[in-house]
Amino acid sequence: MLAALKEDVFKANRRLVDSGLVVLTWGNASGFDPETKLMVIKPSGVDYGRMTAEDMVVVDLDGNVVEGRLRPSSDTATHLEFYRNFAGVRGAVHTHSVEATAWAQACREIPCYGTTHADTFHGPVPVTRVLTEEEVASAYELNTGKVIVERFSGLDPLAVPGVLVAGHAPFTWGKDPQDAVDHAIALEAIARAARLTEAIGASKPVNPLVSYVGEKHYQRKHGKNAYYGQR
Numbered sequence: 001m002l003a004a005l006k007e008d009v010f011k012a013n014r015r016l017v018d019s020g021l022v023v024l025t026w027g028n029a030s031g032f033d034p035e036t037k038l039m040v041i042k043p044s045g046v047d048y049g050r051m052t053a054e055d056m057v058v059v060d061l062d063g064n065v066v067e068g069r070l071r072p073s074s075d076t077a078t079h080l081e082f083y084r085n086f087a088g089v090r091g092a093v094h095t096h097s098v099e100a101t102a103w104a105q106a107c108r109e110i111p112c113y114g115t116t117h118a119d120t121f122h123g124p125v126p127v128t129r130v131l132t133e134e135e136v137a138s139a140y141e142l143n144t145g146k147v148i149v150e151r152f153s154g155l156d157p158l159a160v161p162g163v164l165v166a167g168h169a170p171f172t173w174g175k176d177p178q179d180a181v182d183h184a185i186a187l188e189a190i191a192r193a194a195r196l197t198e199a200i201g202a203s204k205p206v207n208p209l210v211s212y213v214g215e216k217h218y219q220r221k222h223g224k225n226a227y228y229g230q231r
Helices: 003-018 076-085 098-105 133-151 177-200 211-222
Strands: 027-033 038-041 057-060 065-067 091-095 162-164 170-174
Touching: 003 027, 003 038, 003 091, 003 177, 027 076, 027 177, 038 076, 076 091, 076 133, 076 170, 091 177, 098 162, 098 170, 098 177, 162 177, 170 177
Parallel strands: none
Antiparallel strands: 027 038, 027 091, 038 057, 057 065, 091 170, 162 170
16 A cells, blocks of 8 residues: 555655664654545654665554554654645654754744745744643644644745744655655754854844845745746
């Protein structure tokens, strides 16, 4: 079942390791098939070096395992919230990459300081509120997804393809699992560049990139009349 998507999700998980965004088993990638309304996700706590495409777990939108011999990722409920609420999202990634996680732990959004940021994110990288004690105790992973969806009220998830969960770490998403990994890689670079920008400019306030330059860079890659890359 969903052999091609399993392979894609497996490769996405391997890319997270190869890109240096995941150490030990701290992360996961998933993919969603809109026709069957099934999600494929990495199994929980399995070593990336021993993992195969056949180890990927298939679950329905209620989190029930449809196929797979292993338990799905502990973050399954969070990923499912994206697919239930974010139209057009077909892949999602969670990491504890150091730079982006540092911003999440500081409970700070990442301002758009330059065109590197604007090429991928249409505005600041948002940060969620902190979960309440009740939310953590009752259904932690599900409520993590809910606070992310809550934070995206009024935002386009495809234009802002990632978030920092306060005190936790980043999640990214995209049109497929590989796109979600691309956004995780970009987010880590953006987070590092923003930290260095603030450190270099520590003696005076650092201003975000002027809006018209940021808009130009985002639209030339993602807008209706985009001209970046090949046709």
